Amino acid sequence: MSDVKKGLAGVVADVTAVSKVDPETNTLLYRGYPVQELAATQPFESVAYLLWHGELPAAGQLDEQRAAERAQRALDPDVRTLLDMLPLDAHPMDDVRTAVSLLGARELAGTGSVLDASGSVEDNLRRSLTLFAALPAIVAYGQRRRRGLEPVPARDDLDYAANFLWMTFGEESDPVVVDAFNRSMILYAEHSFNASTFTARVVTSTLSDLYSAVVAAIGALKGPLHGGANEAVMRVFDEIGDASQVPAWLDTALAQKRKIMGFGHRVYKRGDSRVPTMKTALDSLVAHYDRPDVLELYSALESEFVARKGIYPNLDYPSGPAYNLIGFDTATFTPLFVAARVTGWTAHILEQAASNALIRPMSQYDGAAERHVDGYVPLADELAIAERPEEAE
Ligand SMILES: CC(=O)SCCNC(=O)CCNC(=O)[C@H](O)C(C)(C)COP(=O)(O)OP(=O)(O)OC[C@H]1O[C@@H](n2cnc3c(N)ncnc32)[C@H](O)[C@@H]1OP(=O)(O)O
Numbered sequence: 001m002s003d004v005k006k007g008l009a010g011v012v013a014d015v016t017a018v019s020k021v022d023p024e025t026n027t028l029l030y031r032g033y034p035v036q037e038l039a040a041t042q043p044f045e046s047v048a049y050l051l052w053h054g055e056l057p058a059a060g061q062l063d064e065q066r067a068a069e070r071a072q073r074a075l076d077p078d079v080r081t082l083l084d085m086l087p088l089d090a091h092p093m094d095d096v097r098t099a100v101s102l103l104g105a106r107e108l109a110g111t112g113s114v115l116d117a118s119g120s121v122e123d124n125l126r127r128s129l130t131l132f133a134a135l136p137a138i139v140a141y142g143q144r145r146r147r148g149l150e151p152v153p154a155r156d157d158l159d160y161a162a163n164f165l166w167m168t169f170g171e172e173s174d175p176v177v178v179d180a181f182n183r184s185m186i187l188y189a190e191h192s193f194n195a196s197t198f199t200a201r202v203v204t205s206t207l208s209d210l211y212s213a214v215v216a217a218i219g220a221l222k223g224p225l226h227g228g229a230n231e232a233v234m235r236v237f238d239e240i241g242d243a244s245q246v247p248a249w250l251d252t253a254l255a256q257k258r259k260i261m262g263f264g265h266r267v268y269k270r271g272d273s274r275v276p277t278m279k280t281a282l283d284s285l286v287a288h289y290d291r292p293d294v295l296e297l298y299s300a301l302e303s304e305f306v307a308r309k310g311i312y313p314n315l316d317y318p319s320g321p322a323y324n325l326i327g328f329d330t331a332t333f334t335p336l337f338v339a340a341r342v343t344g345w346t347a348h349i350l351e352q353a354a355s356n357a358l359i360r361p362m363s364q365y366d367g368a369a370e371r372h373v374d375g376y377v378p379l380a381d382e383l384a385i386a387e388r389p390e391e392a393e
């Protein structure tokens with residue numbers, strides 16, 4: 001009898017104190033706090049602190065972290081040079097992955113042996129903050145570069161979310177927009193053992209370094225079954241066009257056995273705990289930009305798909321159109337997810353390193369039965385024999 005758990009579905013791989021996803025009560029707690037409360041009351045910086053340190057920051061602690069973050073916000077000139085070498089039609093997730101790799105190679109230069117790669121808790125907290133601070137400039141420049149624009153210098157008088165929007169658009173955003181964006185960053189920050197976080201933990205479990213773990217996690221997040229779904233949702237919206245087209249579009253998509261992006265979840269089967277909060281943020285953006293058509297399409301696809309399949313939206317469903325309304329290019333959506341999730345990834349990297357066991361599951365073999373090389377003829381010889389049949393006799 002096979003006890004294979006395809007996709008590790010239902011497997012409890014370790015304990016974690018970072019977050020609790022409970023599909024029964026439809027709740028998500030970060031270090032014990034409901035994510036909805038955090039999204040309604042906190043700047044993203046405080047949530048990052050909470051994820052790393054286990055507690056919300058006292059005033060002095062937040063000031064200290066803010067100062068360190070603001071000091072590292074500027075687009076690094078080496079990173080800019082590297083990004084400028086990438087093709088304009090490279091995917092922005094590849095920009096982000098490449099930039100993080102450069103930051104890691106530079107910071108870890110001189111560590112020498114692989115035995116010194118993993119670093120101390122202090123090293124890794126410092127590296128986590130560096131990535132948290134550096135990513136907005138990288139993501140913002142990615143979008144600007146593709147639009148033929150110069151980078152916008154960071155502002156150190158703005159909170160994380162407001163500065164991120166400033167660096168992307170070169171103008172101060174309305175408080176409604178900043179608030180919706182801040183909420184999205186908090187909702188995206190952490191979600192237990194999702195595929196990208198687990199990837200980061202696997203890399204960390206080999207005693208590799210934090211940057212390598214984050215680069216690997218970015219690769220895992222890019223896929224449309226995971227973080228890439230926020231981009232994919234927008235492409236679906238563009239494909240459908242408007243609410244009246246939903247039934248016909250869905251008929252065709254389901255007949256073709258397409259996965260409908262932004263719906264379904266490995267853990268939540270009756271709806272994603274984060275969707276109502278992000279939907280409220282989307283509603284505020286729809287009102288701000290006066291785009292009721294977006295909501296009509298959103299609601300039409302949701303109600304039609306839920307009625308037909310009983311599969312509910314996940315966080316990427318409201319986030320995609322929300323980022324579109326704010327003005328982000330569709331391919332920039334998943335890099336925004338990276339900027340948020342780097343907090344959760346690094347909290348898990350710290351946790352994994354503090355209580356490590358090499359992650360190495362078993363597999364059940366179903367390949368060829370044992371055989372031996374004595375009858376093997378290399379392909380080139382086979383071709384030569386086929387061309388000279390008389391010699392084959
Ligand atoms: C932030 C995040 O990463 S959230 C996830 C973002 N990803 C997406 O939105 C992509 C679309 N969704 C999906 O592909 C899936 O729902 C996943 C990958 C997220 C979860 O998948 P799993 O837990 O492995 O469920 P699984 O794929 O086995 O689905 C169970 C059944 O529902 C169907 N199903 C699940 N999601 C969808 C969907 N979005 N569209 C159509 N059918 C779906 C599957 O085809 C499967 O049907 P079957 O039993 O007839 O084969």
Ligand SMILES: O=C([O-])CC(=O)C(=O)O
Pocket residue numbers: 188190191193194195226265266267314315
């Ligand atoms: O938990 C998951 O599998 C995917 C997800 O929603 C996330 O990473 O935010």
